Amino acid sequence: MRIAISGNSGFIGRHLTEFLSVGGNVVVPLKHSMFRSRSDEKLRQALTGCNVVINLAGATINQRWTRKAKRKILNSRIHTTRRLVSIINGMEVKPEVFISASAVGIYPDKGIYSESSTSEGTGFLADVCIRWEDEAQKLSRDIRLVIARFGVVLAKDGGALPKMLLPFRFFVGGKIASGKQGFSWIHIEDVLHAIQFIIDHKDLSGIVNLVAPQPLTNRAFTKVTAEVMHRPAWLTIPRKVFQYVYGEGAEVVTKGQQAYPARLLSAGYIFRYSDIRLALYSFMM
Structure with a gap:
């Protein structure tokens, strides 16, 4: 299979x-330079013959949200999609499936939501997700569209987890602000296997939450985390600390x-990995 x-x-x-690639597929990278070019030719050539297109592009949200940063976060997703x-849509021979990333940030911050929910959150992140998904929905109806709403992806070599574990390593771990805020997570191995599952299951389309079946606070x-790492978790890290560092991005x-x-x-x-304890233990090995 050829996958862009x-x-x-x-x-x-x-x-x-x-x-x-290890699974025997030919992976075609859609490089930044292709999107920077005014011509669509290189992108069209790269997409030609691909059975699957997976759209993961987007600037990181883990930064201080200046006006410039917010514009980059939004535009990097909207324009690429x-x-x-x-x-x-203009190709004569189209891919079979288009998997476009989104995030659980589209949901409200109170309650537990499955894909059948039509409730939408408010604020910058929710707005980004709504507009991001709207662009993907413009895909031709003869192509299977899957919008993958990601939770926090846990891995020991990147993403949010190494930063989250660092305070615990120095015995200064603790909850953030009230600690009541939702935390929907997924192990990197489940991300990979779930995407393969989506590709293989041709009857699966529309919104799919890429999160473990254990939503937490x-x-x-x-x-x-404190129990797994044998560390205390007696601190409360005030909201103001993150607001000082990240501004609105807190x-x-x-x-x-x-x-x-x-x-x-x-x-x-x-x-x-359907249980956070097992997931965390897997990163300690």
Whole structure:
């Protein structure tokens, strides 16, 4: 199978490229230079003959949200998705499936939400997700579209987890602010196998939550992390600390959503890591 990936040099993209390549697929990287070019020719050539297109491109949200940074976070997702959809729609021989990333940040920050929910959150992150998904929805109806709403992807070599574990290593771990904010997570191995599952299951389309079936709060995650690492977790890190460092971007850690992977479970996907304790132990080995 021939699979094109945008955002292939990112944290998830690197893992996915290796995983799919080892599985015998030909992975076609959609490089930044292709999107910077005014011409669509190189992108069109790269997409030609691909059975699957996976759209992961987007600037990191883990930064101080200046006006410039917010513009980059939004535009890097909107423009990439818009361009891919436009090119694919105009192809004579189209890919079979287009998997476009989104995030559970689209949901409200109170309650637990499966894919059947039509509730939407408010604020910058929710707005980014809504507009991001709107661009993907413009895909031609004769192509299977899957919008993958990612939770926090846990891995020991990248993403949020190494930074989250660091305070515990120095015996200064603790909950963030009230600790009541949602924390929807997924092990990197389940990300990879779930995407392969989506590719293989041709009846799976629409919104799919890429999260473990154990939505947590920050307080619950902190408690388990402290137990697994044999460290105390008596501190409370005030919201103001993150606001000072990240400005408005502090909401990435001071707010959160709880999502449930109903679509994956009903389709028969079996999670390798459905419990946070087992997931954390896997990174300690």
